[in-house]
Amino acid sequence: MTIYLNVWRQEGPDKPGRFETYTVPDVSPDMSFLEMFDVLNEQLTLEGKEPVEFDHDCREGICGSCNMVINGQAHGPNARTATCQLHMRSFKDGDTLFVEPWRASAFPVIKDLVVDRDAFDRIMEAGGYVSVNTGNAPDANSIPIDKVAADSAMDYAACIGCGACVAACPNASASLFVGAKLAHLSLLPQGQPERNRRVVNMVHQMKEEGFGDCSNHAECEAVCPKGISIAGIAAMRRDYVKAMLAAD
């Protein structure tokens, strides 16, 4: 199949960007979207042109590096699928695709499709951890945890921090990311001692990084490659109110 691409090219953070048009012939339907970009980059290199910069690492859908907005949708058209797990069979021969980076003031473009997601790391530094010496693994079942809570914590912990929630949000809000990071700790006993401080600090850091306010469009849940529920955002709000009223 032949794919026509309009790819966002931007030389650096402060340089103006523009769309460049490329044609990639002989695309196999079994290629992943990133492999199609590998082919494009080989083609560009042979032509003596600068290859398109894009982030990728595991290519197994679990690292959260590959971030592309494809035809207006973060990670492309398939639900619960990271860009690396999106295959060209999801497209038709002769399709024209627009490929853009995550667009948010808090995620400045470094080059082409690569954005700086350090803002997420700084939110994690503000409280996305437990300050305990873990030591050896505790004996199984020595700390009873409700099965439903354990499963739910695992669902939130599945967040790979890719940033698709921010990219797809009409307001560029990071609420789903922060909600997921809070919920997976607040559902478990280890998360309890710092629960109030954690929610206040992470929520305030989210604002400082310049993410927008949530308007409950729920677009984040729809594009999340891990299908994380906006119930995490509701839980974050309940915890925030409790923390606001708490004495500590």
Place this chain on the structure above:
Amino acid sequence: MSTQVREKQPLWRQLFTSQIGKKLLTGLTGLGLTLFVIVHMAGNLSYFAGNEAYNAYAHKLLSLGPLLYIAELGLLAFFVFHIVLGVNIYLGKRKAREQGYKRYKTAGGQSKQSLSSRSMIVTGVILGVFLVLHLVSFKFGAYYEAAESIDGKPVRDLARLLNEKFQSPLYAFGYSGVMVLLALHLRHGIWSAFQSLGATNPRLTPLIYTLGALVGLLIAVGFFILPLWIFFTGGNA
């Protein structure tokens, strides 16, 4: 790494400036205003029981005196907070994405993005402007005295004002059109308020969303049935 709260601000600052506090207040004031429009709509429907019933209802409200003023001040505060926070959230969103997408498409599925959710600022601003015009037309509009008095006190003939105003297609259809926008605003607004208050979960959300949309629609119908009825039938004699 310190785990101290770096920004334990006073409660009121957290409410007004934090991203969660702002949503809480927007949701709470929104729900309060929704209750107000439901009561307002129910009051309007008393017109269908006759001009006298309608005038008596309005008279009863007015004779509350200081209580009415307190309620009006409360309402004004709700409107001001709701509008200021809504505009603030809209402006913040523009700052949070300075460079927009060339292409943008909702993923569907779990998304609740819709014409309603995307146009909250537009429907909200129109409703705000409408509110002012509406107060000028009716509350502060022409004063007619009704033929009959209640407890020896003169009664304002608001029904006559209604009957006159809604003869005009501009008033009848303008009012009805704005009520359709109110339905759109509430379709996203009601469910969104519950989500902002943290009062949702995956089982409840579809129910709250559907009920919210339905309530919005019923409120709008309850409002625009009156001007359209007056326009098309000439209203109560």
